[in-house]
Amino acid sequence: MRLLHTADWHLGRSLGGHSLQDDQAHLLAEQLPAIVRDTAPDAVLLAGDVFDRAVPPAEAVRLLDEVLSALVLGLGVPVVIIPGNHDEARRVGFGARLLAAARLHIVQSPCGEAIPLGDREGRRATIVACGYATPLALAREPSLAEARFADHDGAFAALAPLLHGLCPAEGPRVLVAHAFVAGGAESPLSERALSVGGTGAIDAARFAGFDYVALGHLHRPQSLLGGRLRYSGSPFPYSVEEADHAKSVTLVEIGGEDAPRIEAIPLTPRRGLRVLTGSFAALRETESRAREDYVALILTDPVPIPEAQRRLAEVFPRIVGLRYATERAGTGQFATAGAAARIARPLDLFGRFHAELRGAPLPEEARPALVAAIEAAEAAGH
Known part of the structure; x- marks a missing residue:
């Protein structure tokens, strides 16, 4: 059975103040349907972070409609979608029961839903799609009312x-989930932390028993547990830290006792993301395709150049960051204030505040309540 696994589309995203709408359309509305047509998968799996924020712009919603119509209606391929931590699950899941009849399966429940899948030769498998499962969300589920857990792993x-x-006794089992699995390589400025005070990592052993786990959240394509757990990665580099990533979607074949066979199918962006280093004068003389790309610039000049970014924008219209090579370590990052806020650990900050105010460490018994309160605030968009 063949599955095409993708994730972390982040529709509606901008980079350095530049809209990525056209670049995302090039990858997802043009290249992805062509890949699906050529590879003929039995289903497409989209493992969360469909949108970049809970209330996406209208053009991002239209792009999603265009892509899904091409896959489901145009090519007749079932699609399974779950929300990620950037999504508002109820918005992503609107109309799910009606759309399932057209084989567009949108699952928002953190307790999962089983979707039977058959291939052209009559083989059967079960796709278990699990909506973004935080401790707070699971604590509200009746089936887990008696369970007690303080973090994502628990x-x-x-x-x-x-x-x-949810699965029958026989046949392959595939899980679609959005999570941070311990051992995965992060790109911290583009992946809004799933953790609060380090509580977000899930032990890979928790996924035992599934033949393949299609994961979303980490933007670098990577495999764990011999390929049985895989992050397909994002389709486009969404931060300077991802400039060296080779973006792709994952074609996986499952069946039998062997490990899944995995092929990374590359995506070719219309514009790339580059980090360029050089003097102000040398960069001004750049004659290459880099002029059309998104660029982060590192100036080697010993002293700051007046209005450097404005003047370089005459050469590079899509500057996403600029710093000087002489800046002290830690001050020359390309992070924005918003990115810094996304990777801050609120529980750590509260712990330091408590220690300064009370002169004692934060009690361990207070952590679960604080984790729940912080996640509730994050889910509400605060």
Whole structure:
């Protein structure tokens, strides 16, 4: 059975103040349907972070409609979607019961839903799609009312038996989830932290029993547990830290006792993301395709150049960041204030505040309540 795995589209995203709408359309409305047509998968799996924020712009919603119409209606391929931590699950899941009849399966429940899947030769498998599962979300589920967990790993330990219980005794099992699995390589400025005070990592062993786990959240394509767990990565580099990533979608073949066979199918952006280093004068003389790309510039001049970014924008119209090579370590990053806020750990900050105010460390018994409160605030967009 062949599946095409993708994730972290972040529709509606901008980079350095520049809209990525046209670049995302080039990758997802043009290249992705062509890949699906050529590879003929039995389903497409979209593992969360469909949009970049809870209330996406109208043009991002239209682009999603265009892509899904091309896949489901145009090519007749089933699509399975889950929300990620950037999405508002109820918005992504609107009309899910009606759309399932057209084989567009949108699952928002953190306790999962089983989707039977058959291939052209009559083989059967079960896709278990699991909406973004935070401890707070799972604590509200009646089936886990008696469970007690303080972090994402504990929550998934309680959830895993329920997910397996959705599957028949026979046939391959595939899980679609959005999570940070311990051991995965992060790109911290583009992946809004799933953790609060380090509580977000899930032990890879929690996914035992699934033949393939299609993961979203980490933007670098990577595999764990011999290929049985995989992040397909994002289709476009969404931060300077991703400039060296080779973006792709994952074609996976499952069946039998062997490990899944995985092929990374490259995506070719209309514009790339580059980090260019040089003097102000040398960069002004650049004659290459880099002029059309998104660029982060590192100036080697010993002293700052007046209005450097404005003047360089005459050469590079899509500057996403600029700094000087002489800046002290830690001050010359390309991070924006918003990116810094996304990777801050609120529980750590509160712990330091508590220690300064009370003269004592934050009590361990207070952590679960604080984690729940912080996640509730994040889910509400605060």
